[in-house]
Amino acid sequence: MAGADSLMRHAAAEARQAWPTVELDEDEFLAYLTARLPDEGRAHVLPTLHWSDLYLACACVKGIAAALQALDTGYLAEVRRRIGRQLESPDAVAEVIQIVRTRLLVAVDDQPPRIAAYKGTGPLLGFIHVAAARVVVDLRFRGPVVERRSEPADPRISTSGDPELLYIKWRYRSEFEQAFKATIADLPLHERNVLRLVYVENVEAGAVAELYRVSRRTVNRWLVTARERLLDETRRRMTERLALRPAEADEVMNLVASQIDLSLHRVLLDTPE
Numbered sequence: 100m101a102g103a104d105s106l107m108r109h110a111a112a113e114a115r116q117a118w119p120t121v122e123l124d125e126d127e128f129l130a131y132l133t134a135r136l137p138d139e140g141r142a143h144v145l146p147t148l149h150w151s152d153l154y155l156a157c158a159c160v161k162g163i164a165a166a167l168q169a170l171d172t173g174y175l176a177e178v179r180r181r182i183g184r185q186l187e188s189p190d191a192v193a194e195v196i197q198i199v200r201t202r203l204l205v206a207v208d209d210q211p212p213r214i215a216a217y218k219g220t221g222p223l224l225g226f227i228h229v230a231a232a233r234v235v236v237d238l239r240f241r242g243p244v245v246e247r248r249s250e251p252a253d254p255r256i257s258t259s260g261d262p263e264l265l266y267i268k269w270r271y272r273s274e275f276e277q278a279f280k281a282t283i284a285d286l287p288l289h290e291r292n293v294l295r296l297v298y299v300e301n302v303e304a305g306a307v308a309e310l311y312r313v314s315r316r317t318v319n320r321w322l323v324t325a326r327e328r329l330l331d332e333t334r335r336r337m338t339e340r341l342a343l344r345p346a347e348a349d350e351v352m353n354l355v356a357s358q359i360d361l362s363l364h365r366v367l368l369d370t371p372e
Contacts, residue, residue, distance in 0.1 A: 103141040103142045103145060106142060106145045106146070107129055107132060107133070107145065108125075108129075110132065110145065110148070110150040111125045111128050111129060111132075111150075111154070113150055113151065114128070114150045114151045114153070114154030114155075115154070117150075117151035117154070118151065118154060118155055118158070118165075118166070118169065120165045120169075121154070121155065121158045121163055121165045121166045121169065122163065122165070123154065123157060123158045123161070123163060123166075127157070127161070128153075128154055128157050131153070131157040131160070132150075132153060132157075132219075135153070135218045135219065147220070148218075148219035148220065149219045149220075149221070149222055149223065150219065152217070152219060152222060152223035152224075153217070153218075153219040153223075155169060155170065155223065156214050156215070156217045156219075156223060159203070159204060159212075159214050160211065160212060160214060160215050167204070170200075170203075170204075171200070174223060174224055174227050175196055175199070175200060175227065177224060178196065178199065178224070178227050178228060178231050179192055179196050181228070181300075181302065181306075182195055182196075182231055182235065184301075185235070185301060186235070195231055195234050195235055196231075198234045199227065199230050199231050199234055202230060202234070203227065203230065213230065214226075220288055220289075220292075221288070221289065221292045221310075221311075222310040222311065224310055225292055225295075225296055225307075225310055228296060228300045228302060229295055229296075229299070229300065231300070232295075232299045232300045274337055274340055274341055275333070275337060277336075277340070278332075278333045278336035278337045278340065279329070279333050281336060282328070282329055282332040282333045282336065283329065285332070286325060286328065286329070289311070289321070290321055290324065290325040290328070291325075293307055293311075293318060293321050293322065293325070294322070294325055296310070297322060304318045304319055304322070305318075
């Protein structure tokens with residue numbers, strides 16, 4: 100425990116250096132950090148956390164003006180720039196940002212503000228990106244205010260009833276959804292977060308690499324590994340659940356593989372960070 104305590108003090112000092120204008124009491128930050136750590140293995144978990152992002156989140160929860168300004172001028176401004184590539188109307192972008200900011204910072208029904216759920220296991224910017232992506236989806240269901248820029252139709256999506264897609268939909272739909280969701284839930288957290296950034300939020304691999312402070316090649320390797328794991332584990336689960344012969348399982352997964360991007364987008368929106 101002594102090692103963990105020393106590391107937490109080091110984390111607080113490093114975070115203060117990252118945000119010199121944000122005056123947050125060290126003991127308050129340490130209590131906030133402690134509440135987000137597992138009961139065991141803290142000394143192993145601590146070095147993997149994004150301390151400066153947790154520090155800023157803590158200060159935002161406590162309503163410190165300098166932290167709120169940093170959130171606006173840094174993180175939310177970057178999210179605004181990125182979703183501006185996707186949305187047609189500047190008014191729509193402004194609406195999304197306003198809703199995200201409110202959800203992040205305003206407590207509702209005696210619950211803490213949404214930013215308090217951030218645990219530092221990934222970049223805060225990625226956490227906010229996910230929140231923005233969900234707002235965009237919500238607004239698209241509500242009405243036409245948020246429309247994506249026109250894109251070529253996906254040739255894999257047929258409105259005339261492609262036999263392969265109907266085959267998946269009607270014969271294996273329920274089993275595939277259950278197996279796919281279970282497999283995504285079992286992925287390592289960093290793989291799930293990277294998939295969410297790429298397939299839900301359309302963040303480029305280079306930007307994800309910057310967020311995680313790794314090379315673009317590493318991010319691409321994570322994506323390849325995660326997709327292979329998804330296909331292999333989903334195939335295994337479906338084979339066990341349906342008692343499929345190997346040839347039948349291969350046939351099903353060959354069809355499913357062409358739809359994995361669409362399935363990832365849908366399932367990851369419903370999967371907690």
